[in-house]
Amino acid sequence: MQQTSPEDTGVTAGSEPSLRAALEAILLIVDEPVAEVTLAQVLERPSRKIAEALAGLSAEYTEAGRGFDLREVAGGWRLYTRAECAALVERFVRDGQQARLTQAALETLAVVAYRQPVSRARVAAVRGVNSDGVMRTLTARGLVEEAGTDPESQAVLYRTSSYFLERLGLRSLEELPALAPFLPDDVETLEEQQK
Incomplete structure (x- = not known):
């Protein structure tokens, strides 16, 4: 795993959040994939830096075996639960309801x-x-x-x-x-x- 300093990854009192922390905060609230260009505009950072940070976060989540994943789909990025957790999440969300397509x-x-x-x-x-x-x-x-x-x-x-x-x-x-x-x-x- 890549070594990062606290200012690259977190939020310290009285300062701006790091790029990674800012991306995580935004990705937690989006309900559809968000494009790199949009993130670059909102965070006022170069698209290249946004792309690198997103790829790094995605790799970090996978390497750590987290229950969620950061994926690029439909022209943007969004957090998803891991496939291994699908049955548990489905049981929690649906609570026995059936919502399959005919x-x-x-x-x-x-x-x-x-x-x-x-x-x-x-x-x-x-x-x-x-x-x-x-x-x-x-x-x-x-x-x-x-x-x-x-x-x-x-x-x-x-x-x-x-x-x-x-x-x-x-x-x-x-x-x-x-x-x-x-x-x-x-x-x-x-x-x-x-x-």
Whole structure:
């Protein structure tokens, strides 16, 4: 572990907090990932110093085996509980409540994620069933959000939210797994037969 002096890591009486202490204080209160640029502006420090400090804190938490982790997701940094503690945290937070997504919600979310921006009608066409209720549920949970309107049909378009990326632990949509390995080899033949 890197040696640091008390003024680099803590808060002393009557003085400004260190960069690491300031970052920790901010990261404890954010409810969504915060970008390095935003932290640099708020703390009036160079982005490079912010990036170094965040990487150092993340490594320190991992090395110390803390119950939390500092991760870069969805274009920013946020504290998360460690995967090893997930069952305990879930039991504490949910207290027996079930909040899983239904199969219909998972299917709809997948269509939105891979075809965005997409209208409700297009989601229904892909799934083969009306998805209006499921779309309302996904929007209410913050996983899907409006992304404007289609210029031709004036239909509302939807996309996944930054909360979706955060929940999946992704930095961007490019990290979604490719669909090609899961499709049948003769997908063109199947599409022609359906017409």
